[in-house]
Amino acid sequence: MPTSVGSSPSLASPPPVPSLAPTYGAILIGTQLSLILCGVTLHQGYRYSKHYQADSAPLKSYVLALIISDTIQSALSIHTCYWFLISHHSDPSHLYTGLWSLNLLALLDSCIITACQSFYARQVYVLAHRSYRSLVVCVAAVMGTVALGMLASHQSLAVLWFMRSSTYRVFNRDCS
Secondary structure, three states: OOOOOOOOOOOOOOOOOOOOHHHHHHHHHHHHHHHHHHHHHHHHHHHHHHHOOOOOHHHHHHHHHHHHHHHHHHHHHHHHHHHHHHHOOOOHHHHHOOOHHHHHHHHHHHHHHHHHHHHHHHHHHHHOOOOHHHHHHHHHHHHHHHHHHHHHHHHHHHHHHHHOOHHHHHHHHHHO
16 A cells, blocks of 8 residues: 555654643743843843942842842743743643743742832832831732732642652653
8 A cells, every 4th residue: 555755654643732822922922021121120220320329238239139130030031931942842741841940930020029019118108107007008918919929939839849749750651
């Protein structure tokens, strides 16, 4: 029985690669936009260091820590995109595994957001003439952010730990 061109009976076709557009496409676009904003942050940090030299050392350290954290967040996002979209783009088995940089992003993002909102809460408290009502509202908002960040970090780490467990390997083997 003759075979048509391109249909060799001895070669098995690889499993289909799922569409990456709804998941990793969003991560790629978010990373690109984040890199633009990281450049803006670096520029603002440079201008801050030149124009506000009289600020206190703790405030300067706080700004520097946020700039460094934002740069690390950008590097983690780049690593995540490179790992999934370049290094392992044709291997569907890697699409369902956890990656340390992706899991660390949730924790780092929640730390950055909490630090920024804590600073804003302090500023609102000072501008509201040290009103305890404004302090309670601001602290509640910051604590809500901390709780959501902890939940996101816990969920991403739980997925990673589950995927490395023997239960997941047995489940994955049985489903194959």
